[in-house]
Amino acid sequence: MERTPTARAEGCPVVIIGGGPAGLFCALQAAGAGRRVVVLEKNASCGRKLLITGTGQCNLTNTGDISEFLVHYGDHGPFLRHALRGFTNRDLRAFLSEQGLATTAEPGGKVFPASRKAQDVLSLLLSACSKRGVAVRCSEPVQSVASTGEGFVVTTERAVYHAACCVVATGGVSYPATGSTGDGYAFARVLGHAVTDVAPALAAVTVADFPYADCAGISFENLQVSLYRGGKKIRQQSGDLLFTHHGLSGPAVLHLSRFTRAGDVLAVSFLPGRDPQQLDRELTGTIAAHGQRLVRALLLDYTLPERFVRRLLDVAGIPADQTGAHLSREKRSAIIANLTGHAFTVKEVAGFDRAMVTAGGVALEAINPKTMESRQVPGLFFVGEVLDIDGDTGGYNLQAAFSTAAAAARRIRAICSGQGHGTLG
Numbered sequence: 001m002e003r004t005p006t007a008r009a010e011g012c013p014v015v016i017i018g019g020g021p022a023g024l025f026c027a028l029q030a031a032g033a034g035r036r037v038v039v040l041e042k043n044a045s046c047g048r049k050l051l052i053t054g055t056g057q058c059n060l061t062n063t064g065d066i067s068e069f070l071v072h073y074g075d076h077g078p079f080l081r082h083a084l085r086g087f088t089n090r091d092l093r094a095f096l097s098e099q100g101l102a103t104t105a106e107p108g109g110k111v112f113p114a115s116r117k118a119q120d121v122l123s124l125l126l127s128a129c130s131k132r133g134v135a136v137r138c139s140e141p142v143q144s145v146a147s148t149g150e151g152f153v154v155t156t157e158r159a160v161y162h163a164a165c166c167v168v169a170t171g172g173v174s175y176p177a178t179g180s181t182g183d184g185y186a187f188a189r190v191l192g193h194a195v196t197d198v199a200p201a202l203a204a205v206t207v208a209d210f211p212y213a214d215c216a217g218i219s220f221e222n223l224q225v226s227l228y229r230g231g232k233k234i235r236q237q238s239g240d241l242l243f244t245h246h247g248l249s250g251p252a253v254l255h256l257s258r259f260t261r262a263g264d265v266l267a268v269s270f271l272p273g274r275d276p277q278q279l280d281r282e283l284t285g286t287i288a289a290h291g292q293r294l295v296r297a298l299l300l301d302y303t304l305p306e307r308f309v310r311r312l313l314d315v316a317g318i319p320a321d322q323t324g325a326h327l328s329r330e331k332r333s334a335i336i337a338n339l340t341g342h343a344f345t346v347k348e349v350a351g352f353d354r355a356m357v358t359a360g361g362v363a364l365e366a367i368n369p370k371t372m373e374s375r376q377v378p379g380l381f382f383v384g385e386v387l388d389i390d391g392d393t394g395g396y397n398l399q400a401a402f403s404t405a406a407a408a409a410r411r412i413r414a415i416c417s418g419q420g421h422g423t424l425g
């Protein structure tokens with residue numbers, strides 16, 4: 001296909017690579033005052049991943065104080081301090097509300113569009129881009145980006161774009177079917193940026209010989225999960241837990257997944273706050289007073305799901321009609337051990353095809369945290385998940401995408417209005 005120049009460096013053209021939430025939000029914030037902003041998206045439509053967020057309901061952000069956000073990005077929270085303060089969760093909700101999209105918060109703090117439709121968020125972003133004159137070009141995968149020293153040459157199959165500013169918003173490598181296939185890492189490397197090792201994060205784990213496959217779908221609220229490697233406890237996480245057909249998922253496990261490796265052990269306390277000795281005293285006391293009650297009934301007093309209790313007894317080799325009085329000390333100990341620290345050996349952590357986000361990415365050392373601009377190549381920006389940032393579940397990843405995009409857009413506006421040169425920080 002013939003390549004035709006479609007944009008020239010005069011008039012401060014801005015090319016944004018990737019039409020996900022970070023790219024679209026950066027585009028609409030950078031547009032205006034005659035700036036020519038173009039978004040190049042490889043898919044036939046933008047925001048494919050955005051549409052599947054929060055199982056299609058889109059958990060946009062969280063209500064927590066912005067200072068509390070920083071602990072939700074592993075060791076890289078401090079990098080986001082400026083971006084999150086510059087465009088907060090409140091700013092995001094206010095922006096959406098101004099554009100006509102109401103949001104609603106769950107008691108735990110997760111924020112969703114009131115309609116519970118990710119499609120509404122995407123439509124809003126596209127409509128705001130259109131109103132502000134952003135050109136969104138789909139089915140136009142970027143093949144290469146080069147720096148000329150004075151700007152950028154961005155090449156697609158159809159055209160060559162000349163830009164004063166170039167924003168890489170290509171996402172990570174998880175759920176590659178949505179378009180995030182790691183192209184941004186290659187662009188970063190060519191432009192002299194280091195990329196840290198990438199790994200699946202927010203991923204479910206497969207458990208070796210998982211005994212609760214027939215309990216798939218059962219969820220538990222606010223349990224405690226500890227991660228052990230070589231017999232040593234290395235992390236602990238509280239949160240909800242979900243049994244799947246092959247192992248464990250739910251926020252507690254997803255959050256630990258960025259640290260979890262095959263062969264590690266996840267110890268789940270189904271009765272958080274109770275240690276084995278305390279539970280032993282309680283059960284012994286109840287059995288002494290009500291020896292004819294079924295063991296199953298004694299355990300249901302702890303408001304555990306019935307299907308789980310039946311399977312737990314099965315796993316311990318205790319018949320369903322066993323009474324407390326006939327429960328041996330050995331079997332009682334087995335139940336107590338599994339309720340206070342059930343050990344699950346990790347067979348594997350789900351791969352990029354099923355991980356919600358990517359850990360690792362464009363190394364943060366060479367990025368200005370106030371602007372997301374490259375410290376090495378003026379006018380080059382990285383926003384969203386392409387950066388070496390991954391957040392917990394709860395809306396933290398989308399908030400990071402919007403906040404980093406807003407930071408870059410601020411700087412682009414300054415560069416384009418002639419105030420920005422020589423202040424790379």
Ligand SMILES: Cc1cc2nc3c(=O)[nH]c(=O)nc-3n(C[C@H](O)[C@H](O)[C@H](O)COP(=O)(O)OP(=O)(O)OC[C@H]3O[C@@H](n4cnc5c(N)ncnc54)[C@H](O)[C@@H]3O)c2cc1C
Nearest residue numbers: 018020021022042053054059142171179384385395397398
């Ligand atoms: C199943 C699932 C559920 C999730 N739920 C939530 C949630 O509820 N809340 C939350 O906060 N986060 C959630 N996330 C994470 C969140 O979706 C991402 O962190 C977020 O989409 C990142 O935005 P982004 O714009 O940086 O990247 P992406 O959304 O990945 O967008 C990148 C875009 O760049 C395009 N692109 C890539 N390469 C090129 C190229 N060479 N040329 C042109 N275009 C290119 C891609 O096609 C894509 O459209 C979820 C993720 C998944 C997979």
